[in-house]
Amino acid sequence: MSPVLPHGTLPPYPVVLPSAIAGAMPPFPAGCVWLVGAGPGDLGLLTLQAAWALAQAEVVFFDALVNEEVLRLAKGGCEFVFVGKRAGCPSPKQSEITARLIAAAQEGKRVVRLKGGDPYVFGRGAEEAQGLVAAGTPFRVASGVTAGIGGLAAAGIPVTHRDVNQAVTFITAHDASGKLSERLDWAALSAGSPVLVVYMGFRLMREIAARLLAAGRPEDEPCAVVSHASTPRQKVFVTTLGALVEGGGTDGAESPAILVFGRVVALAPVLSPAR
Incomplete structure (x- = not known):
């Protein structure tokens, strides 16, 4: 059977x-x-x-x-x-x-x-x-x-690169109620980790970007939204932190998605694998 x-x-x-x-x-x-x-x-x-x-x-x-x-x-x-x-x-x-x-x-x-x-x-x-x-x-x-490693690799985004970052932080952005977690110290995260990978943050991505900007991350920092990572439906949306606050560069993005903030995103056009 x-x-x-x-x-x-x-x-x-x-x-x-x-x-x-x-x-x-x-x-x-x-x-x-x-x-x-x-x-x-x-x-x-x-x-x-x-x-x-x-x-x-x-x-x-x-x-x-x-x-x-x-x-x-x-x-x-x-x-x-x-x-x-x-x-x-x-x-x-x-x-x-x-x-x-x-x-x-x-x-x-x-x-x-x-x-x-x-x-x-x-x-x-x-x-x-x-x-x-x-x-x-x-x-x-x-x-x-995990999607924060394998899913991003499929999008051409390495979570670490010797010339870019010596640390990476994995985050789930929301609390049990589905709202943006108030337990996260955005200032500490912004200052302490060159690369931030956010799980389950699609609905909150504009708010997350605003928190990171307010915490001191630069407006021109590269970031990406990867929808349906590693599947035939995968789509990669590369933008900047400042644009993401307004939803810029993400038309057509959909959940499930993983977000990544940091200069490793700039490697995506070079390292994007054949599909």
Whole structure:
């Protein structure tokens, strides 16, 4: 029986790892939960551990940012459960998701919790892991390529360059309510990090740019908005901090998107890879 995918009935991709690699994979016993990173979108950026876990899974709880092509790596008969969270849309509470992971594992199933990017980078993976520990549910983390690195690389933007920056800071801009976080020290971030990478900041990008300007970043600092990073729908919008405050240079940009501020953005026209 082929898996019934949430948005279609595409056939699965069989995962057949060479025996030496398969033998090196950690065991996935019944009643265990794997927190798996699906990467930024490109199927080729999935890790071997992630592919191995999907091939063993009996139920997969997946997020809104997971590329459906990744789901096709699951074995026949796998159950798919959508538990995605999107800003401004009704979505399951985190406590409910964790409870469902625990319940599925207690039924003796091999459970994959599939998250876009990396589970522990602004992905609530650590919260779910804490819940699993409290319930006595065994788990493993299969790290993924985070969008702030792999997604920007696909756009030709390196997060570090020896001639440009010796530090980079990853930020999630909003708090639990979806508003711009008041816990962030914008002055310290502006002064302390030449490159800032902002996750889940698309709706707030003009406000973020205004905060950075007010904190002393120059108006002509290059910045970019990368929509649908590493996928066939990827679009890269390069502008300046001053223009971004007015929304300039971002016509056609859409969520999901990652924002990056700093002189590494100027390398995008040179380093943009062939697609």
